[in-house]
Amino acid sequence: MVVTTSWYLALAAVLFSLGSVGLLTRRNPLVMFMCVELMLNAVNLTFVSLGADLGDLGGQLSVFFVLVVAAAEVVVGLAVIVAIMRRRPGATADDLSVLGG
Amino acid sequence: MLAVATPEVLWWTLLPLLFLSVGALLLLTVASIVRHLPDTVPQAWTVVTGLVTLVACVPMWQEVHDTGPRSTLAGSIAVDGSTVLVTALLAIVVVAVALLARPYLRREDLPGVELYVLLMLSAAGGVVMASADDLIVLFLGLEILSIAVYVMAAFHLRRIESQEGAMKYFVLGAFASAFLLYGMALVYGATGSTRLALIAEQLSTTVLVRDGMLLAGVALMLVGFAFKVAAVPFHAWTPDVYEGAPAPVVAWMAAGVKAAAFAAMVRVLVVSLGTHASDWTPPVGALAVASVVIGAVVAVLQTDVRRMLAYSSIAHAGFLLLGVQASDADGTAAVYAYLVVYALLATGSFAVLTVMGGEGDHAHHLDDYRGLARRRPVLAGAFTVLLLGQAGVPFTGGFVAKLGVLASAVADQGYWVAGIAMLAAAAAAFVYLRILVSMYLEDAEVVDGVTVSPTVPAGARVVIAVSCAGVLFIGLVPGPLLTLTRDAVPVLVGN
Numbered sequence: 001m002v003v004t005t006s007w008y009l010a011l012a013a014v015l016f017s018l019g020s021v022g023l024l025t026r027r028n029p030l031v032m033f034m035c036v037e038l039m040l041n042a043v044n045l046t047f048v049s050l051g052a053d054l055g056d057l058g059g060q061l062s063v064f065f066v067l068v069v070a071a072a073e074v075v076v077g078l079a080v081i082v083a084i085m086r087r088r089p090g091a092t093a094d095d096l097s098v099l100g101g
Numbered sequence: 102m103l104a105v106a107t108p109e110v111l112w113w114t115l116l117p118l119l120f121l122s123v124g125a126l127l128l129l130t131v132a133s134i135v136r137h138l139p140d141t142v143p144q145a146w147t148v149v150t151g152l153v154t155l156v157a158c159v160p161m162w163q164e165v166h167d168t169g170p171r172s173t174l175a176g177s178i179a180v181d182g183s184t185v186l187v188t189a190l191l192a193i194v195v196v197a198v199a200l201l202a203r204p205y206l207r208r209e210d211l212p213g214v215e216l217y218v219l220l221m222l223s224a225a226g227g228v229v230m231a232s233a234d235d236l237i238v239l240f241l242g243l244e245i246l247s248i249a250v251y252v253m254a255a256f257h258l259r260r261i262e263s264q265e266g267a268m269k270y271f272v273l274g275a276f277a278s279a280f281l282l283y284g285m286a287l288v289y290g291a292t293g294s295t296r297l298a299l300i301a302e303q304l305s306t307t308v309l310v311r312d313g314m315l316l317a318g319v320a321l322m323l324v325g326f327a328f329k330v331a332a333v334p335f336h337a338w339t340p341d342v343y344e345g346a347p348a349p350v351v352a353w354m355a356a357g358v359k360a361a362a363f364a365a366m367v368r369v370l371v372v373s374l375g376t377h378a379s380d381w382t383p384p385v386g387a388l389a390v391a392s393v394v395i396g397a398v399v400a401v402l403q404t405d406v407r408r409m410l411a412y413s414s415i416a417h418a419g420f421l422l423l424g425v426q427a428s429d430a431d432g433t434a435a436v437y438a439y440l441v442v443y444a445l446l447a448t449g450s451f452a453v454l455t456v457m458g459g460e461g462d463h464a465h466h467l468d469d470y471r472g473l474a475r476r477r478p479v480l481a482g483a484f485t486v487l488l489l490g491q492a493g494v495p496f497t498g499g500f501v502a503k504l505g506v507l508a509s510a511v512a513d514q515g516y517w518v519a520g521i522a523m524l525a526a527a528a529a530a531f532v533y534l535r536i537l538v539s540m541y542l543e544d545a546e547v548v549d550g551v552t553v554s555p556t557v558p559a560g561a562r563v564v565i566a567v568s569c570a571g572v573l574f575i576g577l578v579p580g581p582l583l584t585l586t587r588d589a590v591p592v593l594v595g596n
Contacts, residue, residue, distance in 0.1 A: 016279070016283055019279070020276065020279070020280075023276055029268070032272055036272075036275040036276070039276075039279035039283070040279055040282065042283070043282045043283045043286050046283065046286040046287070047286045047289065050289060051289075053290070054293050056293060058289070058294065058295055059286075061237075062237050062286075062289070062295065065237055065240070066240075066282065069240070069241065069278075072248055073248060073275055073278075076248050076252055076271065077271050077272075079255075080251065080252075080271055081268070083255060083258070083264050084265070087261050087264070093268075093272075096269070097265075098261055098262050098265055099262055099265055099269075099340075099341040099344050099345050
């Protein structure tokens with residue numbers, strides 16, 4: 001059995017869907033961040049496999065940028081969580097409901 | 102020895118970017134070395150950086166006008182009229198937000214330097230977005246812009262609303278970025294390049310093997326963009342974030358972030374994917390209609406002025422999308438004119454909200470505006486001009502802007518879309534009238550025998566006066582702006 005590019009693309013699509021469903025349904029902020037990471041890494045897999053398929057280095061190059069961005073994003077997200085947890089220990093996403101009209 | 106090929110760099114095209122990012126880093130360094138920096142220093146530094154950036158745009162505009170648009174850094178940065186226009190717009194908004202920020206930070210007793218640093222870094226990201234000629238560069242610009250804004254939204258340390266809004270903005274923003282990036286990956290797979298010029302060339306010269314992948318990619322990118330510009334049905338974060346974030350930061354989100362996001366959107370959709378316009382104009386038109394209708398209708402139900410303006414910003418995004426879906430030079434020129442006018446309206450309006458918030462930043466209920474015309478007649482008058490501008494009343498800039506996008510939609514046979522948008526604009530006018538009625542026809546609340554009047558700091562005065570003057574000027578003499586935006590239509594460069 002030959003594993004072709006489309007297998008990788010399908011795996012990436014599944015991972016991306018898992019990440020997006022997880023982000024929308026989970027309530028623990030840390031798990032939500034993990035879901036964001038899962039989505040971004042699914043995109044990375046897509047980039048790499050498409051780049052290999054096209055014989056183009058651009059796809060692999062993109063992954064470096066995405067990795068850096070993902071790291072920076074999580075740093076900021078964790079800082080916001082820490083700020084919230086100081087005020088309200090043990091808060092989940094559902095507890096953040098002061099706003100709304 | 103292996104020679105490394107380095108790309109040609111036109112340094113003058115990078116000047117605004119360098120000013121903003123180096124300005125931010127210098128301020129951060131100085132602020133961490135010098136103890137007890139007076140709070141006027143970071144503000145003055147930010148204002149000067151913004152003004153220098155603005156001044157640098159003048160020779161850039163001239164150069165682009167004389168010698169034509171071009172691409173640099175191995176086709177990753179494009180410099181054309183739209184780049185320079187949006188850069189100048191962002192610089193102006195940076196100056197305005199810096200003027201609003203200091204009295205706000207002092208009133209709320211917050212430490213200040215980081216806000217200015219993040220503001221300048223965010224603007225640098227916006228400049229990257231406006232000049233990106235490559236999908237990955239665009240993504241980097243978007244993230245530089247967004248990550249700074251996530252922190253700015255959480256800046257009020259003592260209001261849990263500020264952090265809650267930032268958390269929501271962060272989660273949905275990251276979600277949107279992932280969608281946008283996935284769309285970029287698929288477009289890359291379908292066309293074999295992330296460079297906009299090469300994508301356009303590939304699309305116009307060959308029949309794609311992976312047509313479905315391109316469509317999926319464009320759809321995912323649309324979702325990502327729609328989140329960032331707050332178009333219905335991807336708008337859920339907007340009212341909460343506008344309500345929670347510090348008011349000067351909201352001014353930046355409404356004016357700056359929206360301008361950068363639309364500049365990027367126009368460049369990707371209209372310029373690069375213009376040959377496949379028939380694929381993406383129907384969904385963009387649907388987003389536009391949904392945004393103008395929902396934005397106008399739901400705004401009527403709000404009682405918090407920040408949430409009203411949040412929904413009205415959603416309606417404004419719908420009008421801007423109307424110009425995008427026309428997918429021609431007239432449509433994009435109308436979008437840029439709208440962006441300029443909306444930047445003035447949004448900074449002015451949120452400057453008023455910054456002032457009205459009062460200590461603790463919570464006096465934003467419609468009742469807090471009762472009788473403002475008697476307490477602060479000038480402030481109420483200025484807010485009237487800005488609200489009428491947002492409603493699109495003739496002789497204000499808002500009318501010129503709305504007319505432009507509607508005309509471009511009609512010229513593109515979008516009669517239904519334009520008709521619905523006009524009806525929605527009429528409904529939206531009711532929202533602004535509610536605030537006006539509250540300010541002029543109702544009596545102020547009397548607390549302990551006195552009515553409280555907001556104090557208007559000098560910085561806010563300047564911002565409100567300039568934005569009002571700009572809105573009225575564009576409304577009375579629209580010619581210069583329309584000429585300017587016609588010269589700023591983005592073009593394809595870099596192949």
